[in-house]
Amino acid sequence: MEHSGNSDAILVSAYIQGDESSLCALITRHKHRIYSFIYSKVMDRDVAEDIFQDTFIKVIRTLKRGAYNEEGKFLPWVMRISHNLVIDHFRKNNRLPRFENNDDFNIFSVLSDNSMDAEKRMIKGQVEEDVRRLIQELPEDQKQVLIMRMYKDMSFKEISEQTGVSINTALGRMRYALINLRKVIDKHNIILTN
Numbered sequence: 159m160e161h162s163g164n165s166d167a168i169l170v171s172a173y174i175q176g177d178e179s180s181l182c183a184l185i186t187r188h189k190h191r192i193y194s195f196i197y198s199k200v201m202d203r204d205v206a207e208d209i210f211q212d213t214f215i216k217v218i219r220t221l222k223r224g225a226y227n228e229e230g231k232f233l234p235w236v237m238r239i240s241h242n243l244v245i246d247h248f249r250k251n252n253r254l255p256r257f258e259n260n261d262d263f264n265i266f267s268v269l270s271d272n273s274m275d276a277e278k279r280m281i282k283g284q285v286e287e288d289v290r291r292l293i294q295e296l297p298e299d300q301k302q303v304l305i306m307r308m309y310k311d312m313s314f315k316e317i318s319e320q321t322g323v324s325i326n327t328a329l330g331r332m333r334y335a336l337i338n339l340r341k342v343i344d345k346h347n348i349i350l351t352n
Contacts (some may be wrong), residue, residue, distance in 0.1 A: 160207060161166060164180075164183070166184060166187075166232035166233065167232065168220065168231055169181075169184050169232075170184070170226065173221060174221055174224070174226070181218065181221075184232065185214060188233055189210075190237065191233070191237075192209050192210060192213065192237060192240055193206060193207075194202075194214075195237060195240060195241075196210055196240050196243075196244060198211045199244045199301055200244060200247060205247065208245045209239070209240060209244060209247060210242050213236060213239050213240040213243055214236075215238060216239050217236055222257075251351070285344070292339060292342050292343060293305065295338075295342050296335055296338055296342075297338070297341065298337035299321075299331055300331050300332075300334050300338060301335065302321065302331075303317055303331040304332060304339075305333050305339040306320070306321075306347055307332055314328050314329055314332075322346065
């Protein structure tokens, strides 16, 4: 069966009806985007490959069970599965994902996608609100650095200049802020994914 012109929804439907090659077409079509997203969070090729495989094992199980009802939103659904598996990976290893810039702070929230519907936007907003509340529990100096870095997207050099501390002190405060944020999350037993 020739797949290139078929929509994701048609391929999902064909796979559910027993056409195994449709799943290969879906994986091939979306592999780069999904793998790149996972790798950008874990920064380890072996781990990214494992999570990618686990993502599609979960996809296959859900489709085989007949529990898929995303109606044409296949990619956002798969990305959400991979996002949750990334979070699970960090929970198991008791560490936080990489924070490179403001966008990466969304590891705490439902993956942003242009086709995000109202319900997902509401959940995303709630999760981000929870994170802001958690940040308020941090010591003042750590909270200040974290907000400057995450929400204002300032460099550590800019933070150092604005707060009057060395870059190393600013980096240290950021590190402790993330460690403490993790402790607060664990203390409240908060699940930051939907």
